[in-house]
Amino acid sequence: MYEVRFHGRGGQGAVTAANTLADAAFREGKDVQAFPMFGVERRGAPVAAFARIDKEPIDVKTQIYEPDIVVVLDMSLLDVVDVTEGLKEGGKVVLNTAKEPSEFDFEDAEVFTVDATTIAVDNGLGTETNPIVNTAILGAYSKVAGNVKMESIYKGIENNVPVKHDENKQAAKEAYEQVIGV
Amino acid sequence: MAEQESRTVKGNMATALGAKLCRPNVIPAYPITPSTLFPERISEYIADGELDASMVRVESEHSAMSACIGASASGARVCTASASQGVALMHEMLFIASGMRLPIVMAVGNRALSAPINIWADHQDTVSSRDAGWMQFYSEKNQEGLDLMIMAFRIAEDERVLLPAMVGIDAFVLTHTIEGVDVPAQEDVDDFLPPYDPPHGKLDVDDPATFGSFGTPEYYQELKHDQTVALEETDEVIDEIFDEFEERFGREYNRLNNYKCDDADIILMTMGSMSGTARAAVDELREEGEKVGLAKLTVFRPFPGDLLKEIAGDADGLAVVDRNISPGFGGAAFAEAAGTFINENKNPLMKNFIIGLGGREIFKENFKEMYHKTKEAVEAGEVKEPVEWINMNEEIMR
Numbered sequence: 001m002y003e004v005r006f007h008g009r010g011g012q013g014a015v016t017a018a019n020t021l022a023d024a025a026f027r028e029g030k031d032v033q034a035f036p037m038f039g040v041e042r043r044g045a046p047v048a049a050f051a052r053i054d055k056e057p058i059d060v061k062t063q064i065y066e067p068d069i070v071v072v073l074d075m076s077l078l079d080v081v082d083v084t085e086g087l088k089e090g091g092k093v094v095l096n097t098a099k100e101p102s103e104f105d106f107e108d109a110e111v112f113t114v115d116a117t118t119i120a121v122d123n124g125l126g127t128e129t130n131p132i133v134n135t136a137i138l139g140a141y142s143k144v145a146g147n148v149k150m151e152s153i154y155k156g157i158e159n160n161v162p163v164k165h166d167e168n169k170q171a172a173k174e175a176y177e178q179v180i181g182v
Numbered sequence: 183m184a185e186q187e188s189r190t191v192k193g194n195m196a197t198a199l200g201a202k203l204c205r206p207n208v209i210p211a212y213p214i215t216p217s218t219l220f221p222e223r224i225s226e227y228i229a230d231g232e233l234d235a236s237m238v239r240v241e242s243e244h245s246a247m248s249a250c251i252g253a254s255a256s257g258a259r260v261c262t263a264s265a266s267q268g269v270a271l272m273h274e275m276l277f278i279a280s281g282m283r284l285p286i287v288m289a290v291g292n293r294a295l296s297a298p299i300n301i302w303a304d305h306q307d308t309v310s311s312r313d314a315g316w317m318q319f320y321s322e323k324n325q326e327g328l329d330l331m332i333m334a335f336r337i338a339e340d341e342r343v344l345l346p347a348m349v350g351i352d353a354f355v356l357t358h359t360i361e362g363v364d365v366p367a368q369e370d371v372d373d374f375l376p377p378y379d380p381p382h383g384k385l386d387v388d389d390p391a392t393f394g395s396f397g398t399p400e401y402y403q404e405l406k407h408d409q410t411v412a413l414e415e416t417d418e419v420i421d422e423i424f425d426e427f428e429e430r431f432g433r434e435y436n437r438l439n440n441y442k443c444d445d446a447d448i449i450l451m452t453m454g455s456m457s458g459t460a461r462a463a464v465d466e467l468r469e470e471g472e473k474v475g476l477a478k479l480t481v482f483r484p485f486p487g488d489l490l491k492e493i494a495g496d497a498d499g500l501a502v503v504d505r506n507i508s509p510g511f512g513g514a515a516f517a518e519a520a521g522t523f524i525n526e527n528k529n530p531l532m533k534n535f536i537i538g539l540g541g542r543e544i545f546k547e548n549f550k551e552m553y554h555k556t557k558e559a560v561e562a563g564e565v566k567e568p569v570e571w572i573n574m575n576e577e578i579m580r
Contacts, residue, residue, distance in 0.1 A: 018360075019190070019360050022190055022360050023189075023190045023360070026188070026189075026190050026362045031362060032190065032360070032361065032362055033359055033360065033361055034190075034359065034360035035354070035355075035358060035359040035360065036358060038302060038354040038355075038358070038541060039301075039302075040301075058458075059458040059459065059461045059462040059465075060458060060459045060462050060546065061352075061355050061455045061456065061458045061459050061544075062459060062543050062544070062545055062546075063543065159189075159190075
């Protein structure tokens with residue numbers, strides 16, 4: 001079983017990212033779950049969203065406490081949230097930043113970076129101050145985690161993202177190609 | 183049989199899809215967390231021309247159930263959705279729906295009752311409606327929510343039944359969680375569920391009749407007796423329709439599901455989404471050499487005492503896990519299980535565990551703890567503490 005945690009702020013699409021990822025993995029015949037941090041979501045407040053992926057039927061119904069990978073959509077969260085809390089030993093961290101992975105230290109976690117904000121804005125997804133990075137980051141996820149193919153991510157985008165399918169797929173593709181640390 | 187469509191959906195979407203496939207005519211509903219997505223989806227289906235039905239916007243859940251009753255009495259196929267305070271506000275109308283033998287189906291996003299205000303998973307809302315004369319079904323996962331909606335209509339409308347039914351999906355753990363489901367084709371659901379034709383007349387201005395009339399002491403007790411027998415006899419109809427559903431759609435359902443219970447010394451009995459985590463715990467305990475099984479309640483009303491006797495009658499211990507509490511006694515399922523064995527010569531030692539109230543997590547480790555506590559009681563030959571609360575934070579307790 002592979003467990004994923006997304007960190008974002010309310011309105012940035014972390015929940016849609018988790019849903020899209022689960023849908024993509026489901027298209028490959030995996031059993032999946034995706035869910036928000038149960039509670040009340042407020043625009044701008046830190047939120048988390050989760051996904052489980054397994055070849056076998058998934059029985060457990062708890063939230064995720066020890067993810068295999070953490071995906072951070074908004075770097076300002078690093079100051080307010082312990083994004084690697086509970087991360088499995090040798091787990092992976094994907095950060096949305098123009099910086100190099102070597103500029104971060106998360107102890108024994110493997111760090112990967114991608115400038116999803118620039119990719120999203122270049123593809124017409126949101127604005128500099130309010131970029132929609134949730135689809136771009138899934139491209140980076142696909143490369144880093146290696147357990148969901150880009151073809152499936154594209155299908156997940158078609159099923160879960162209401163508008164701009166081509167732009168969102170293109171952003172995911174560019175992030176797949178540009179993620180550093182792999 | 184047409185191929186079933188595989189897709190990912192939230193629990194609310196699964197119950198809404200199940201409802202839509204049943205072609206309801208009237209859906210009176212009042213939104214409430216965590217069930218709001220259900221009426222939203224139904225509205226969209228109607229607006230998009232995918233469902234030909236009347237959505238009745240009402241001013242409260244009491245009105246929603248009142249409108250359900252009127253519409254159902256006129257011969258319409260009726261469904262609604264609610265949760266928590268909404269189900270509580272409907273309470274008086276629930277008895278009228280069952281007393282008038284109306285096959286209304288309600289999806290419930292099982293949620294805690296106030297106070298304090300809490301929007302999370304808990305079975306108190308529907309368990310507190312236990313005596314309202316409705317059938318009660320509970321889902322472990324979204325697929326079950328979808329399938330049980332379809333089966334609930336078929337069972338409720340069966341001439342041998344004619345009683346309303348609730349289908350529970352746990353708040354957030356299911357209502358807001360995406361899972362993969364297989365969606366039966368419309369033509370196959372149409373074949374499984376023929377249009378509703380009330381066998382004993384309906385509200386009709388051209389053929390007036392009285393419905394829900396006065397029941398004086400000369401009649402009331404007999405009517406309640408007949409209604410009670412009707413609910414108790416739904417056992418057979420439920421089994422029959424569960425079997426037919428499996429034959430047609432390939433998914434097995436049981437009123438009380440037996441998982442590794444046949445050679446088990448100790449059995450855990452669960453209800454709702456916690457059953458998945460419990461099964462994972464049972465698998466791990468089995469690997470450790472423990473003889474443990476899981477009995478999952480899919481039907482809570484009528485209570486499947488016959489199956490519980492079969493499944494747990496020879497076990498040494500039965501751990502009943504309740505996500506609800508009847509203050510002054512214990513959990514609701516515990517009371518049912520204890521009552522089931524009252525006149526048996528042999529019965530398992532029974533312990534009751536209260537857990538998961540108001541969305542408190544229920545971990546695999548919690549089920550293992552319950553198993554070991556029950557095993558200790560069996561080995562000691564006595565139950566010192568029949569009702570125990572699990573996964574408590576001692577620091578904030580009195």
